[in-house]
Amino acid sequence: MAIPDENIHPTATGNAAKVVAEHQAKQDLVFYSGWFCPFNQRVWISLEEKGIPYQYKEVNPYKKEKHFLDINPKGLVPAIEYQGKALYESLVLCEFLEEAYPNYEPLLPVDPFERAHVRLWIDHTSKTIIPSWHRILQAQSVEQQDAARQELYEAQRKLAQQVKGPYFTGKEFSLVDVANAPWVAREYILAEHRGYDRAQVGDGWSEYAERLATRESVIKTTNDKDKLQVIYDRYLRDEAQSEVAKALRAGRPLP
Ligand SMILES: N[C@@H](CCC(=O)N[C@@H](CS)C(=O)NCC(=O)O)C(=O)O
Structure with missing residues (x-):
C-alpha cells in the first residue's frame, strides 16, 4: 500500500539538523520550512549565504494545517513571516531577501x-x-x-x-x-x-x-x-x- 505523502520524517537530519538547532531563537524573520523540499532549500541557501538572522520552524505542508494556510494560502513551503507579515514562493522570497536586507551579502549583481x-x-x-x-x-x-x-x-x-x-x-x-x-x-x-x-x-x-x-x-x-x-x-x-x-x-x- 502506498504511504501517504504527509507521512514524512518530521524533522531535518544530518547537516541540516545542526543548522536548525542554531536557528531556534526568536527573530524578525521566521522561515517556515519543509526540510526535504528543493524549492525550500533555495531560500535556506540564500539565508545562509547572506548571513541573515532567522528563526527556523518546520512545517509539514502536506497536512495543510490552518496555522500554515494562514501564512501561505497555497499550503506550500517555503514561506516566511517578516515583522509579522507573510510571504511565500521560493524565488519571490529570494528576491525579497535581497531587497529587505540590502546590507547583507548580495546575490544579485548591481548593474x-x-x-x-x-x-x-x-x-x-x-x-x-x-x-x-x-x-x-x-x-x-x-x-x-x-x-x-x-x-x-x-x-x-x-x-x-x-x-x-x-x-x-x-x-x-x-x-x-x-x-x-x-x-x-x-x-x-x-x-x-x-x-x-x-x-x-x-x-x-x-x-x-x-x-x-x-x-x-x-x-x-x-x-x-x-x-x-x-x-x-x-x-x-x-x-x-x-x-x-x-x-x-x-x-x-x-x-
Ligand atoms: N512554486 C513553489 C513550489 C513549492 C512547493 O511545491 N513545495 C512543496 C514541497 S517541495 C510543497 O509544499 N508541497 C505540499 C503539497 O504539494 O501539498 C515555490 O517555488 O516555492
Missing part, C-alpha cells in the same frame, strides 16, 4: 543589465530545467524517461553555456546558482534510478554542478540521504500526491 540577465536564466531554470527534472523522476516507461532525460540535458546545456565560471555570473555566487543548486545536489537520484549522467550535458556542466553541490551553504542545508530517499521513492514510482506531482501528471505547469 541593471546583469540583474536582468540573472533573472532571464532563473526563468529558464523554472520553465525548462525544473519541469524536465521532475518529469524524468516521475516517468515510468523507458521511452518517457529517455525523452525527459534528453530534455533535461538540453536545458542544462543551455544554462552551462552561459556560466562565466566558477559560478553563473563569475566569481560571485548569485541567485541563478541558488535556483539550481538544490536539484543539482540531488542529481545522484536521477543518476541512480534514471540513467542520468552529468557528463552527457557537456559544456562544463559537470564542473559547475560539482561547485554548486559542494558550496558550504548547500552542504549545510542538506539532509540524510536515506530520509530523502523515502520521499523520492514515491516520485520514482509515480505515487506522490504532492501539488508538483499532480501538476506534472496532468501536464499542467508546476505550482
Whole structure:
C-alpha cells in the first residue's frame, strides 16, 4: 500500500539538523520550512549565504494545517513571516531577501543589465530545467524517461553555456546558482534510478554542478540521504500526491 505523502520524517537530519538547532531563537524573520523540499532549500541557501538572522520552524505542508494556510494560502513551503507579515514562493522570497536586507551579502549583481540577465536564466531554470527534472523522476516507461532525460540535458546545456565560471555570473555566487543548486545536489537520484549522467550535458556542466553541490551553504542545508530517499521513492514510482506531482501528471505547469 502506498504511504501517504504527509507521512514524512518530521524533522531535518544530518547537516541540516545542526543548522536548525542554531536557528531556534526568536527573530524578525521566521522561515517556515519543509526540510526535504528543493524549492525550500533555495531560500535556506540564500539565508545562509547572506548571513541573515532567522528563526527556523518546520512545517509539514502536506497536512495543510490552518496555522500554515494562514501564512501561505497555497499550503506550500517555503514561506516566511517578516515583522509579522507573510510571504511565500521560493524565488519571490529570494528576491525579497535581497531587497529587505540590502546590507547583507548580495546575490544579485548591481548593474541593471546583469540583474536582468540573472533573472532571464532563473526563468529558464523554472520553465525548462525544473519541469524536465521532475518529469524524468516521475516517468515510468523507458521511452518517457529517455525523452525527459534528453530534455533535461538540453536545458542544462543551455544554462552551462552561459556560466562565466566558477559560478553563473563569475566569481560571485548569485541567485541563478541558488535556483539550481538544490536539484543539482540531488542529481545522484536521477543518476541512480534514471540513467542520468552529468557528463552527457557537456559544456562544463559537470564542473559547475560539482561547485554548486559542494558550496558550504548547500552542504549545510542538506539532509540524510536515506530520509530523502523515502520521499523520492514515491516520485520514482509515480505515487506522490504532492501539488508538483499532480501538476506534472496532468501536464499542467508546476505550482
Ligand atoms: N512554486 C513553489 C513550489 C513549492 C512547493 O511545491 N513545495 C512543496 C514541497 S517541495 C510543497 O509544499 N508541497 C505540499 C503539497 O504539494 O501539498 C515555490 O517555488 O516555492
